[in-house]
Amino acid sequence: MTRAALLSRESFVELGARARAQALLDPGTFRELAGPFDGLTSPWLKRQGVVPQGDDGVVVALGTIDGHPTVVLAIEGAFQGGSLGEVGGAKIAGALELAAEDNRRGVPTRAVILFETGGVRLQEANLGLASIAEVHAAIVDLRRYQPVIGVIAGQVGCFGGMSIAAGLCSELVVTREARLGLNGPAVIEQEAGIAEYDSRDRPFIWSFTGGEQRFATGLADRFVNDDTTAIRDVVAELIARPPRSAHRSERYTDYLRRLGRYDASKQPTPDAVRDLLGDQT
């Protein structure tokens, strides 16, 4: 971007979850469900000395995008690292389940998920994990009827069980600030050692899991600038499409063939990954 373009754009990354959902939905259509005044806070955090939040870090907003009925599920990265506990997980899974029910009744509700999450909230461990499994189930159900669009803007990125959810989406949109990976860098370093994965080496982390690399290797579908208008326009374009007949998650034959060409005795470079996974035609 030029200096003038940089100065004139409105950053999406810098918006909180609620403002992001408002920015995507058509003006005047935003309606929040299970919001901060509905008394749905985590029943598990308080007894561990963590102050709960009224929305448990997830915003569920119904409205329209270019007139299409859409539910936006926005995760607030600033609360507990965007981690999913029982309540936040149930908000996402429950809303996706209702969107699928809408479609079975003839209402073409779409979904957009704004990922900003480290995955399972470890203070609610097994209920976070269970709710993420229910999010997966609901995406696979809904994507048969309508597109489910994932957006990873940054700065938390998308990790853990929610990276699997991102991999289930019909379309995945990323920015340069995005990161997408199963295991967070600190966890890999803890489990495998600093020689395997140096969690403090930010260029190294981004070179493998950053949005630009994920787009170049076909693990994301769109690469956009951190610009609210640009992100809204891409989401609106993708959401107006018919549901996909085939998903990235069904391409096991192709990925196994590509992996078969990789000599796993050597650590890969980012370029080697582009050679192997790029060119998704």
Place this chain on the structure above:
Amino acid sequence: MSDTQTPARGETWLAALGGKAPRLPGYPRSVQVADFEIGGRAARLIAVVPDASSTFPRARNGEVGLLEGWSLAQAVHEAIAADRDAPEKRAIIAIVDTPSQAYGRREEAFGIHQALASAAAAYATARLQGHPVIALLVGKAMSGAFLAHGYQANRILALADPGVQVHAMGKEAAARITLRSVEDLEAFAATVPPMAYDIDSYATLGLLWRTIPVQHAAAPTPTDLSTVLAALHDALADIDADPHRDLRGRLGGENRGASRQVRAVLASQWQG
């Protein structure tokens, strides 16, 4: 991840349940697939097992890695395709004994999240298309590995045994990420049911359909085998009698009140 138990339970139970059924070709050694019959019904057994000679050094102890994730998807999708026009879809039984997903540079570089998504989507698709899908927990069912292999099942069954554990992260890493000591983590795990590692605490969350008492979870006796076969048979009958193909059966647990309450609020506000 430290591990004191023998990590071959998945292989042991697949061999016991499958009897003389051969392992299907076309899979890496770490993904074992066998077709057998249970009560006259065709069923596919799938297990992820250790392969000390795997070319992926971070996936040699039964972890679900890149090859395992994509191959699980293959094993499930091939069953879906084979039964496309069959009046009765074969059951798919995931035998779960996975210490974790694979933690490594290779794995992140090539998108292990997408490999695991592929496996989860395959199981979910099989369930939606009418295959009865059962997860049988015989050892550890950890985190992303369990999400990829078992957590999309219509029913989850677990051996009642201390070696059967479900969790989101190993204790040392979980302590580091939440900025606590392992001792603090264990103290919370004793009083906060979703944080516990043992299968009895897990059972209070309502996610298990049944726990199965056995004498030797690591080396099943003939009695153990018939007990587990009977439980699998019961689970199949329960799935066949259920008009729903979703996961709503997991929401009734005593410690899942908030999950039910959130869904009730969403449903009441959805129509405006």
